[in-house]
Amino acid sequence: MSDENWSPPPVLLAVDLVIFTLRHSQLQVLLVERGIDPYRGRAALPGGFLNNDSEDLLAAAHRELDEEADLDAARLHLEQLGTYGAADRDPRGRVVSVAYLAIAPHLPEPTAGTDAAGAAWRPVDAITSGELPLAFDHDVIIADGIERARSKLEHTPLATAFCEPTFTISDLQQVYEAVWGVDLDPRNFYRKVQKVPDFIRPVDAERRVTKGRPARLFTAGPATSLHPPIPRPGGTAEPEGQR
Amino acid sequence: MSDENWSPPPVLLAVDLVIFTLRHSQLQVLLVERGIDPYRGRAALPGGFLNNDSEDLLAAAHRELDEEADLDAARLHLEQLGTYGAADRDPRGRVVSVAYLAIAPHLPEPTAGTDAAGAAWRPVDAITSGELPLAFDHDVIIADGIERARSKLEHTPLATAFCEPTFTISDLQQVYEAVWGVDLDPRNFYRKVQKVPDFIRPVDAERRVTKGRPARLFTAGPATSLHPPIPRPGGTAEPEGQR
DNA sequence: AGAATAGTGTCTTTGAGACACTATCAC
DNA sequence: GTGATAGTGTCTCAAAGACACTATTCT
Numbered sequence: 157m158s159d160e161n162w163s164p165p166p167v168l169l170a171v172d173l174v175i176f177t178l179r180h181s182q183l184q185v186l187l188v189e190r191g192i193d194p195y196r197g198r199a200a201l202p203g204g205f206l207n208n209d210s211e212d213l214l215a216a217a218h219r220e221l222d223e224e225a226d227l228d229a230a231r232l233h234l235e236q237l238g239t240y241g242a243a244d245r246d247p248r249g250r251v252v253s254v255a256y257l258a259i260a261p262h263l264p265e266p267t268a269g270t271d272a273a274g275a276a277w278r279p280v281d282a283i284t285s286g287e288l289p290l291a292f293d294h295d296v297i298i299a300d301g302i303e304r305a306r307s308k309l310e311h312t313p314l315a316t317a318f319c320e321p322t323f324t325i326s327d328l329q330q331v332y333e334a335v336w337g338v339d340l341d342p343r344n345f346y347r348k349v350q351k352v353p354d355f356i357r358p359v360d361a362e363r364r365v366t367k368g369r370p371a372r373l374f375t376a377g378p379a380t381s382l383h384p385p386i387p388r389p390g391g392t393a394e395p396e397g398q399r
Numbered sequence: 400m401s402d403e404n405w406s407p408p409p410v411l412l413a414v415d416l417v418i419f420t421l422r423h424s425q426l427q428v429l430l431v432e433r434g435i436d437p438y439r440g441r442a443a444l445p446g447g448f449l450n451n452d453s454e455d456l457l458a459a460a461h462r463e464l465d466e467e468a469d470l471d472a473a474r475l476h477l478e479q480l481g482t483y484g485a486a487d488r489d490p491r492g493r494v495v496s497v498a499y500l501a502i503a504p505h506l507p508e509p510t511a512g513t514d515a516a517g518a519a520w521r522p523v524d525a526i527t528s529g530e531l532p533l534a535f536d537h538d539v540i541i542a543d544g545i546e547r548a549r550s551k552l553e554h555t556p557l558a559t560a561f562c563e564p565t566f567t568i569s570d571l572q573q574v575y576e577a578v579w580g581v582d583l584d585p586r587n588f589y590r591k592v593q594k595v596p597d598f599i600r601p602v603d604a605e606r607r608v609t610k611g612r613p614a615r616l617f618t619a620g621p622a623t624s625l626h627p628p629i630p631r632p633g634g635t636a637e638p639e640g641q642r
Numbered sequence: 643a644g645a646a647t648a649g650t651g652t653c654t655t656t657g658a659g660a661c662a663c664t665a666t667c668a669c
Numbered sequence: 670g671t672g673a674t675a676g677t678g679t680c681t682c683a684a685a686g687a688c689a690c691t692a693t694t695c696t
Binding site: 346366367372 | 645649
């Protein structure tokens with residue numbers, strides 16, 4: 157409680173977005189190309205500074221989501237990921253960044269012509285492998301986002317956020333396989349997800365076309381957590397480490 | 400990337416601490432009494448503003464831990480919990496608070512005479528029940544901290560952070576029981592924790608006194624995650640919600 | 643027909659929980 | 670001895686994974 161006599165520390169608050177989606181059975185993340193220094197020309201997470209006195213953090217994340225990615229913020233999953241405040245993370249000065257994790261269903265290509273021009277979906281593998289270098293500490297933020305998503309697939313209905321309003325069970329399986337990077341047995345997966353109460357709800361008498369037998373369609377159910385969980389084969393990984 | 404022309408938003412960055420320990424088989428949290436308005440006289444989390452240009456967030460948390468709680472920061476578990484930035488959470492103006500979760504072994508009473516005077520351990524039940532009102536949104540932060548701790552007991556060796564360097568298996572069980580608020584079967588618990596590789600390591604040929612048969616002593620092992628996990632009986636609860 | 647995907651049944655193994663039982667201390 | 674806690678063995682039930690099998694579509 158040393159709040160009697162401080163001099164306001166010159167800290168800028170940014171909000172950065174880790175937006176994941178599934179494309180071509182790959183986990184991909186939305187990146188923008190930086191137009192100014194530092195890191196001009198580098199890929200970076202979409203984001204920006206907190207706008208004004210009366211904007212909540214979550215509201216700022218929603219705004220950036222709309223401005224930079226042209227995504228209807230109301231429809232997708234959005235949660236706080238962590239806050240990154242290493243003193244030297246931005247060469248311009250003291251910038252602390254609150255990262256948010258967003259999950260979007262497979263949407264149209266990121267739209268040239270809008271404010272989101274210069275944005276593109278990139279496979280996360282290219283980032284974790286170091287093949288695609290990022291600005292600032294954004295590679296770390298994305299790594300934390302991946303781990304968060306992997307972990308939440310086990311205990312929450314997060315996977316449905318990657319899917320359209322209605323989806324088949326193998327759509328859902330693709331989400332788990334892509335995010336976890338494993339192969340799952342379709343038969344066991346089928347029964348397992350059906351067994352979790354309120355996870356997914358059948359949409360009556362509907363079907364959809366692929367190649368083989370048509371599949372039933374489902375919607376996300378009212379569950380907010382999964383009982384029993386969908387366990388990740390390899391097991392849990394290391395905990396996150398925000399800095 | 401709208402960083403071309405901003406006016407530095409007047410945001411103050413605070414760091415607040417949720418410090419948990421086990422006392423009298425209860426989960427307790429360290430609170431201080433506010434000496435100034437707003438919320439003068441109310442109980443609040445220890446914390447303060449970010450010091451200067453070159454202080455990392457984690458370093459600030461360590462410093463507050465030392466200043467306000469007189470705890471040796473090097474020895475205990477410390478991790479970021481979340482960031483709370485609702486526009487109206489502090490009547491003085493825009494204050495965004497990064498909360499850290501610390502876990503301490505049962506330590507001496509919070510030390511009158513030091514900077515930590517006015518600090519006291521309180522059972523978390525008194526807070527979640529609304530019986531003990533807190534300043535700001537600190538009740539929400541604590542609730543998120545409880546859920547984080549409960550969840551991490553399942554998958555990580557966090558429980559050992561509540562214990563002394565060496566401990567018995569029933570010490571460990573008391574941690575699980577207090578944090579989860581459940582009763583566990585000592586026999587099954589005994590075998591279960593021993594079965595997790597690298598969770599706990601026996602300390603050779605040592606014992607300790609209580610009432611019945613002396614128990615073997617253990618130390619925390621090198622594991623950073625628990626395989627298999629120690630499942631929580633009731634199952635998972637709702638996810639956290641930082642604002 | 644054959645390939646492909648959807649969906650069902652069943653077996654085996656593993657782990658969680660219940661609980662009887664033995665071991666070693668204080669009194 | 671009694672009471673208390675530590676530690677072991679064993680049984681039962683349920684969930685996880687392997688996998689054979691049936692069902693329905695497309696070409």
